[in-house]
Amino acid sequence: MKRDELDLLPGQSEELLKELHILTREGRINQDSRRKLKQVHHLYRFIEKLLRELPDEGNGATLADHGAGKSYLGFILYDLFLKQKTGGRIYGIETRAELVQRSAELAARLGFDRMSFVNISAADASEAKDLPERIDVVTALHACDTATDDAIAFGLRKHARFMVLVPCCQAEIAASLRQNKALSLSRTPLAELWRHPIHTRELGSQLTNVLRCLYMEAKGYQITVTELVGWEHSMKNELILARFTGQPKRSAAERLRAVLAEFGLQSLEASRFPL
Known part of the structure; x- marks a missing residue:
């Protein structure tokens, strides 16, 4: 097949x-x-624009990819962007040891010497000695359930300039909604929004991302939410772009607490959204 038929960049x-x-x-x-x-x-197109905003057009950029899996994103970023630079490094963070080993072997074979792979969970990555104190860009492509929240916590801990998130399989808040359903139905007619299981799942997913956006705004990030690709390609299609401004929004923190209270989710503030 010709290159144009393959849709290569x-x-x-x-x-x-x-x-x-x-x-x-x-x-x-x-x-x-x-x-x-x-x-x-x-x-890649979204991330490339962000990398070029960094000093020296991203020549020394550091990027951490959470839930890296087979590291498709990391390898393609390196091939298209970092390979032409003299500095910078990509870190793939993955819990499955066999994928970490396979990616490390492939990077060595290709001469991609500024790629590192760490066998650790997103939750534990903030304290990992194999990772630097600061990371410019944090990505999480379809990191399941709370791994996206862990990636956000990592980005905050590492003072990330940008976070690029495509959430997947949000179950934690849906479980909390189910647990408190009887009390919520007696308290507010809004509980009809999650009375049926399929609505609980869908509302839980929507609510999770709304809370994540408010949380990052409260921590000093400007948020853009858009589609990654058309819905015909993926049902998990929401792309959250966070850009650090250094201006925490008190109003976002207040709205976050109000939404948690409205849905009976106050217990999640300490564990997921510490303000």
Whole structure:
């Protein structure tokens, strides 16, 4: 297949995509891989613009990718952006040891010497000695459930200039809504929004991201929420971009507490949204 038929970006390595099993050895691509590549390319375009805002146009940029999995995003970022730079480093954070080892071996084979892989959870990464005190960009692509919250906590701890998040499988708040359903139904007619299980799941997902955005605003970030790709490619499609301004919003903190109180979720403030 020709490059334009594969939807590759200028300068993108076909050999890397073969190593990642996005392309076959014959240079072909199936629909599932094409969909996956389209998502990563969209995310890359957002991140590249942010990297170029850093000093020296991102030449010394540090990026931590939470829930890295097979590190598609990290490898493609390195190939398209960092490979041409003289500095900077990408850290892949992943709990599955076999994926960490496989990614490290691939980076060594490709000569991507400014990629590091850490076998640790997002929750524990803030204290990891293998990671620097400051990280410029924190990413989390489909990090499941509370791993996105852990990535946000990591970004705050590391004074990240930018956070790029595509949340997935938010279950914690839905579970809290179910637990307090009887009390909520007697207290407010709004509880009808989560009386049925499917509504609980969907509202829990929506509410989780609303609270995350308010929390980051309260911590001094400007928030943009948009779509990653079209809904035909992924149902987990919400992209949250956070840019540090250094101006915490008291009004966002007040609204966060008000929303938690309205939905009977005050217990989550200490664990998930410490203000």
